[in-house]
Amino acid sequence: MVKNNIDFKTNPTGIEIETRLKNRTNKQQLDLLRQGVKAWNEERQQNPQIRPDLKMANLKRVNLSTANLSGADLSLVNFSGANLTSANLSGANLSRANLSGADLRWADLSGALLDGTDLNGALLSAANLSKAKFNKTNLKGAVLSGSNLSNSEISEANFSGADLRWANLRRAVVSVADFRKTDLRWANLSEAQVVRTNLEGANLEECSIYGISTLGLKLKGAKQLSLVITTFGEPAIAVDNLEVAEFISRLLNTQKIPDFNNTISSKVILVLGRCTHERKPILDALRKYNYLPVVIDCETSTSKDLTETISTLAQISRFIIADLTDPRSIPQELHAIIPNLQSVPVQPLLHTSAQKEYAMFEDFQRYPWVLETYWYNAFEEAIASFKNKVIVPAEAKARALLGG
Template identity: 35%
Template sequence: MPNPDHLSRLDQGRDAWNAWRQANPDLVPQLRSAPLAGRDLRGFDLHDAYLRRAHLQGARLDGCKLREANLSGAELEGATLTGAGLVGANLRAARMHGADLTGADLKSAILVGTDLTDARLDGAQVYGIAAWEVTLDGAGQRDLLVTRPDQPRITVDDLEVAQFIYVMLNHRKLRDVFNTTTQRGVLILGRFGGGGLEVLRAVADTLRQHGLLPVIFDFERPRQRNYTETVVTLAGLCSFVIVDLSGPSVPQELQAIVGATLRMPLVPIVEGERKPAAMLADFAELDGYLGPPIRFDDIPALVAQLPARAIAPAQAWLARRRDKLAAIEG
């Protein structure tokens, strides 16, 4: 429950409240679950205020100072927060359906599980924001400012993309990891049963010997995405794909990679006299298809063929593509 004295002071109006805050700079207003729906709080100094689960539906908070305020779980449906200062504010699990955050300062704010359905975020400052599992259905997200005021302006139209851009701009190590993965990563797909995993691991060992970074898809099904979506995501982070078509489990994922229009080399391998999926013939016309399949009777025979029939052709294809893109850009 809110502190009765603090709630009473809030009732005295903006000037009296702000004077009280100024005279007590270290005091934290305790307004947990406060009944503030529809209240006119424009210009109120609520920095550091404890407003957890406060009822602020339809409240007017234009230009309100809410720096470092705890608004986790707060009810803010239809609230007006245009130009509000929410730097470092905790909006975890806040319900902000239809809230107007146009031009709000959300730098370093925490938005985890926040419901921003039909909210307006146009022109908000989102540098350093933590946005995870945010509901943004129907939300306006134009011109979100990713950079600090002292940096060149970079704006995007998606809150989650803004967070990604921020991370890429400000974490050099992450950029280096991303660049390394896209330049040296190789996705290896295939069957895991019947000795298939040993084949994939042997391929991975050979790739390591040539300075490449193997990525074997061998983990439990993600909770929020099916296998095919995850494979396509991994493929997009790698330079080329080696796919074992000796079993029945991979064609669907391979079709998804091709359907996602990822232009990258595809190197098929097939054990013994097994017949690969019929759809393999459809991939032969792709410029990135490096066939015919590499056939092998055992792992040593496969490993012996990989440098000349998989690694070298894939790297040559990638070099030609880089040269072509450079010519287009230059």
């Protein structure tokens, strides 16, 4: 380890210590780093006030796992192929550094400056990138699954082809970025601001988008299925379109129906009951015919608030599909909808194992906007005749109720 060679007795204030350490050359710091992570971390612990300066160093393929590089000037450093797993890079300046192919899994890069940094193909799974600044950063093909990018600033960065599954981008500010063909499944985009960003071909399935704000997005070929628009702790409401998602969020938060594109409103279908993965074929069938299913996880709550939410969503639906096979909360939901909403058809579905509708449903069958129950033996059977047995009757009834 490098010796400080300072007489503490003649300098009790420690000013000379700080001055000499600040003047330590880049080469001396590199020599210390090459002694190993243990020696480097011990020195950092003894002199936490010193900001390491390693700019322009060649650290290609080095093993710096668990190294404390927090607050360091690492601009223009070549870290390509380096092992930086669990390293502390919080607050570090990594401007124009080369981290292509580097392993940064579990690393802490919170608050790091990544201006023009090359992270092409880097491994960043479970890394902490909260409050980091990505300006013209290259993350093409990088693996960021499970990483934390909350409150980060992303401007003109390239995330094309990156893996962001389960990533946390809550409250991130994203502008003019490239997310083409990026995998964002199960990512958290709650309260994020996303402006003039290219998401063509991206996969957004089952993203959490509560409170998201978007403008000028390119979404051609993007998969926008089952986007969750509610926050943690609330019954999950999922929709298939960002525009619809933002509209419904405003609707539920204000309880007022804002202006809405009639073409889209004629495609919204509320799906109730049987909240299982088995219902996916029904959703896929609706999507096949260009409808936008709105799905509520009715198993999470049977509260009054949920009933009011469902009633509000029913008002903007073309028609309602209600699977009565496993009723549980559905009687309460239908009781709030059917008697009070004469312009929206209700198409009941029932598996033959149920033998008959639940007792209270007989009272609803007298309403002319409640269609005849469609019985099915299996979802495969239901899907095969879905258009003729479900969609066509529901559409005909919707037109009749609207005077069309």
